[in-house]
Amino acid sequence: MILAGLSFAIATPCHAAGVTAGSLIESTATASYDSAGGRGTVSSNRIALKVDEVIDLAVTSLDSGPVGLSGSTAVLAFSLVNTGNGPEAMRLSTRAVAGSDFEPVVQAIAIDSNGNGVFDEGVDQLIQPGAATPEIAPDGSLRVFVIAEASGAAADGQQGRVTLLAEAVTGTGSPGVSLAGQGSAGVDAVIGSSGGRAQANGTLVIQSATVSIAKSASISDPFGGSEPVPGAFVTMTLNTQVSGSGTVTDLVVTSPVPVGTRYVESSLTLDGVALSDIADTDSGSVNKDLVEVRLGNLAGGASRAIVYRLQIQ
Template sequence: MNYAKPPIRRARFAPWLLTIAAATPFLATPAAARGITAGSLVENTATATFQQGASTTTVTSNTVVVRIDELLDVSVASLDGANVPITASGAVLRFQVENTGNGPEAFNLLVDAALAGDDFDPAVVAIVWDSNNNGIYEPGTDLLITPGGATPVMAPDALGTVFVVLEWTTPPADGDLAQVRLTATAATGSGPAGTVFAGEGEGGGDAVVGAQNATGNALGTVFSQTATVTLSKSATIADPFGGTEAVPGAVVTYQLTAAVNGSAPVSDLVVSDVIPTGTSYVAASLRLDGASLTDAAGDDAGTASPAGIAVDLGTVAAGASHVVTFQVAID
C-alpha cells in the first residue's frame, strides 16, 4: 500500500506569502503542529455603522475566505535511553517520528549505517513501522518499509515508532561502537524554509516548508557484544609406585578448562575429548566443576564411553569458566 501523496508537480520559493501559513514566523522552531489545521477555511466579514440624522445604518462588506495552507515539518528522536547491544543475533534501534506540521503527511525514511568516525558499520536488515503502536518489534505484524519509502500518513502532532533492524557481517571487536542515523523527510517535499509546493497541501491549498526544512534525523548507537571460548588441557599422572611416571597401570587425570571471554554469553557449549589409544577410560571418573557425572547419556550433562567423553555446558555467561576432568589408565 502506497501512503505517500501524489508526485510533486511544481515548487517555488516565496519569502513573503499572503496566506495564513506564510504569516507564521519561520524563525522559531516549532515543537509540534501549531494553530489551525491545514485545509481549514477562515472566514470573516466587516461591518460599518453610520448615522444620518436620527437614523443609524449598518452595512457589511463582502466575506473574505482564506484557506489555511499546509505547513510541512517533522522531528525525529531516538527512543533508546542508552547504547543498544548488538550480538550475533543482531539488534533493533527504536526511533520516534513526529509530524510537527499542521496537516496529514507521510514521511520518507532513510537509514545511514556507514557513518564516519565509529568502529564498525552494521548492515541494515530492515526499516519497520510499528503498526500497532505498542513499542515492540513484531516481525510479520509491523509494516516493512523499503529504504526511501514512506510511513503511513500521519495526522498533525501524531507520533510513530520506527524500528531499524541491524546485524553485523563481520564480527567486530568486543565493545566496538557504531552509530546509525534515521532521516525522515516529508513525502510532499522539502527544501529551504518557505519553499512552496503549489496546490500540494491539504484540501487543495499550497504546502509550505517549515522551519526544519521538512526533514529531521536522529542518531542511535549500538555496541558490540562478542564472545570467544578458550579451551585448555592439562594432565597429571599417578603411577602404581606412588610416583608420576607414565608406565602401564598409571592413571592419567585430564583437566579441560573452558572459559568464555568477552561481554556476550555463548550457547550450546559442549566440551568433548577422545580416549587416547593405549589407554582405557576409568569408569565413573567424569566430573564437572568437581561434581561427579554419570557415564550414561540423558541423566545429566555428561556422557562417557570407551571411545570418549562429552559434557554439555549449555549457555555460559560472559566471563564464566567450567572445568571438566576424567581419568584414563595406561594399558
C-alpha cells in the same frame, strides 16, 4: 498593497501539530446598545481564515545505548513523529556516519506494523530505501526499525553508527517556504522549523566472544609416583574460559577418551559438582569414546572447570 523588495517570513512553529490543516478560524461579534428606539442588537460579518499545513517531523532513537551485535544482525529502533498539523507520509533512508569504527550494512528498514515494539520479520512492513511510510496523522508516530549487520572484520567492542533520515513526501526546504496547494485538503503547505526532514543516529556495538580451553593432566601411578604406566590414573582438567563482551550460546565441550585408556566411571565433575555419566537432565554424559559437557550460554568472563579421570590400560 505593494511591498516591492520586501520578504515575508511565515511563522514556523516548532510545537506539535496544533489546529488541523484545512480547518477554518472564524471570527464574529455581536453588540447590544441603547438608542432612542430602545435596546438594539447587531451582529458583525463573519470572517474566516483557513489553516495551512505545516510540514514538520522529528526522529529520535529509542535505544538507550549502543545495541549489541552478537549474532548476524541487530535491530535499531527509532521513533518518527509527525509534528505537523496535517497527515503526512515520510520517505525513509539511511546514511553511514563518518568516524564510526566500522560501517554497518543496512539490510532493511521496517515499520512496526503490529505495534508490539519489536521487529517481527515477515510481519512488519519493509520500507525500501527512499520509499515512503504510510501517512502519519498529525501528532501521530511510527516506530521504525533499521536492521543492520557488521561489515568487514569488526572487532569486539567496536561501534558502527547509522543515521535514519526521514523526509516529508510533500516537500522539504527552508523553514517558511510555502508550497502552493500542496497541503492536505488543498491548502498551502508551509515548511516548518524542521525543514521537512529529520534524522537520528543509532549505534551498533560488536559483542563477540571467544572460547579457550586449557587442558591439563596429572598422573597418579600405583606406586605412588606420577609415571604413565598401566594402571595409573590420569586426572584430566579442562578449564574453559569465555572472553569478550558477547555471549557464546549452546557451548558443548567434548573430549575423546584416548586409545589405551578407559574412563573411570562416575568421575565427571563440573565446577566440583558431580555429573552423571548417562545422558539425562544434567549437563554431562560419557560413553566409552567421548566425554561431553553441555555448558549452554556463557557470557564473556565466565569460566568452567570440567574434571574427569582416566585409567591407563
